[in-house]
Amino acid sequence: MDTNAALANWLEKGGRHIGQIAIAKKDDGWELRHADDAGRDDLQLYTKTADARSLANLDDASAYRALKTAPNLRHGWRLILPDVASVRNALDAFYPAMLGVHLARERGEIVPVNLRDTLARQTGMYRITQKLTDAQSQALIAKSCRLDGGCLKTILWRISPELPVNSLPAEKFTTPGGGEWPLLCHEACNILVAEARKVVKGEVKEG
Amino acid sequence: MFSKPDSALVIVGHGSTLNPDSSGPTWEHADAITQLGAFGEVHCAFWKEEPSLRQVLHCVNKREIYVVPNFISEGYFTQTVIPRELGLNGPLTEIAGRTVKYCAPVGNHSRMSDLLLKRAASIAPGVSPKETSLFIVGHGTGLNDNSAVAAKREVERIRSLGLYGEVIAAYMEEDPLIAKWDELSTQPNVVVVPFFIADGLHSYEDIPVLLGIASTSPGAASATGAGVFTQNPYRLRGRTLFYANSIGTEEGFAEVILDQVAAFDAAAA
Ligand code: SF4
Numbered sequence: 001m002d003t004n005a006a007l008a009n010w011l012e013k014g015g016r017h018i019g020q021i022a023i024a025k026k027d028d029g030w031e032l033r034h035a036d037d038a039g040r041d042d043l044q045l046y047t048k049t050a051d052a053r054s055l056a057n058l059d060d061a062s063a064y065r066a067l068k069t070a071p072n073l074r075h076g077w078r079l080i081l082p083d084v085a086s087v088r089n090a091l092d093a094f095y096p097a098m099l100g101v102h103l104a105r106e107r108g109e110i111v112p113v114n115l116r117d118t119l120a121r122q123t124g125m126y127r128i129t130q131k132l133t134d135a136q137s138q139a140l141i142a143k144s145c146r147l148d149g150g151c152l153k154t155i156l157w158r159i160s161p162e163l164p165v166n167s168l169p170a171e172k173f174t175t176p177g178g179g180e181w182p183l184l185c186h187e188a189c190n191i192l193v194a195e196a197r198k199v200v201k202g203e204v205k206e207g
Numbered sequence: 208m209f210s211k212p213d214s215a216l217v218i219v220g221h222g223s224t225l226n227p228d229s230s231g232p233t234w235e236h237a238d239a240i241t242q243l244g245a246f247g248e249v250h251c252a253f254w255k256e257e258p259s260l261r262q263v264l265h266c267v268n269k270r271e272i273y274v275v276p277n278f279i280s281e282g283y284f285t286q287t288v289i290p291r292e293l294g295l296n297g298p299l300t301e302i303a304g305r306t307v308k309y310c311a312p313v314g315n316h317s318r319m320s321d322l323l324l325k326r327a328a329s330i331a332p333g334v335s336p337k338e339t340s341l342f343i344v345g346h347g348t349g350l351n352d353n354s355a356v357a358a359k360r361e362v363e364r365i366r367s368l369g370l371y372g373e374v375i376a377a378y379m380e381e382d383p384l385i386a387k388w389d390e391l392s393t394q395p396n397v398v399v400v401p402f403f404i405a406d407g408l409h410s411y412e413d414i415p416v417l418l419g420i421a422s423t424s425p426g427a428a429s430a431t432g433a434g435v436f437t438q439n440p441y442r443l444r445g446r447t448l449f450y451a452n453s454i455g456t457e458e459g460f461a462e463v464i465l466d467q468v469a470a471f472d473a474a475a476a
Contacts, residue, residue, distance in 0.1 A: 100266025
């Protein structure tokens with residue numbers, strides 16, 4: 001089943017939440033808005049899939065959102081889209097790869113990559129991240145990946161086969177229930193790798 | 208133009224964790240190609256943004272995937288990072304029942320010269336090329352890539368056409384330095400085209416400061432820096448200077464991406 005069909009299925013079964021976005025069925029199509037904006041009637045209306053990209057790009061203070069799964073999606077808008085194909089494109093902009101990764105996981109194609117393997121693969125200026133200690137890893141993950149203020153994805157990887165991440169609460173490692181579309185981290189992102197470099201180089205204080 | 212309804216295209220860009228405009232041109236080229244209907248699916252992937260190179264193949268439904276790097280030259284990213292992150296072992300890789308065809312970067316295409324000429328002509332309308340020094344500005348040094356080589360190659364190609372009074376390659380951080388543009392050139396008109404894939408700190412701020420058409424302003428690494436492109440011509444150091452956006456914002460890039468796919472097929476045939 002391709003991504004559009006799978007999304008249509010999920011919506012059909014009543015799927016309405018992904019990350020900070022609430023989806024609603026309207027007479028003129030599908031409506032996306034920030035879940036916090038439920039009940040607001042003063043939202044600015046957008047109607048193009050391309051609008052999703054600019055809405056996703058900046059937070060409420062117009063700062064750039066390099067990590068699209070950071071819990072700082074801007075407020076104050078609603079996006080009306082005519083069909084599932086355009087909802088798919090909009091969600092690909094709000095939460096890049098998150099439709100695809102979840103579906104790939106359901107097909108059994110996702111093999112989580114442990115942090116040690118991600119770091120071991122690095123070359124060039126990021127090769128130095130291989131020196132990150134286990135303790136530094138735990139502290140860095142606790143700071144960068146935490147659900148409140150860091151990142152909404154569910155972590156599927158460990159630091160190494162013997163060492164799970166134990167510096168964040170269990171909810172960081174379990175997908176949300178209630179028919180929500182999960183945001184999955186099957187491998188540490190490059191933002192975390194870049195932060196690891198700063199830790200190793202002593203550019204940021206640990207802990 | 209070809210039609211590949213059963214294939215997917217993945218355009219790979221560098222992206223940025225600091226500059227909100229970095230991935231814009233890559234997305235715009237993808238949108239243009241989607242509009243043309245040339246592929247069954249069109250995706251973007253980035254080194255510094257999402258979808259990442261580690262995620263993108265999971266998002267593709269088609270079994271045949273063309274990957275085109277939206278990079279200005281061959282180099283560390285096209286030869287090391289992209290193959291490593293995507294798991295490629297050459298131009299053709301079978302990954303979990305899919306075929307990934309790894310094409311040459313856009314900057315390698317011979318049509319890049321046409322796009323540079325188009326951009327140069329469009330920012331200085333009515334100005335005689337014969338009385339114009341055309342600068343192609345690259346980064347130079349330190350980036351472990353061949354962008355300086357690529358800029359030189361473009362300069363030689365354009366020079367050989369004999370259209371411009373002068374065609375000069377210059378760099379931000381190595382000789383010949385763009386900061387010395389008035390010493391390097393002799394024509395009354397000067398056209399400067401940044402040889403970068405996207406606008407950002409270099410084109411909004413660094414190069415304008417080196418040219419002397421802007422003073423350093425903090426936080427110009429965003430669309431607020433774009434004003435520098437709207438005030439042409441600049442009159443300074445006894446010349447008339449025209450300053451263009453990075454070449455990667457040229458819409459013709461979408462066609463060059465398609466050309467690189469066609470070139471891959473032609474080479475494989
Ligand atoms: S490593 Fe994963 S969980 Fe942590 S910030 Fe990056 S994407 Fe989010």
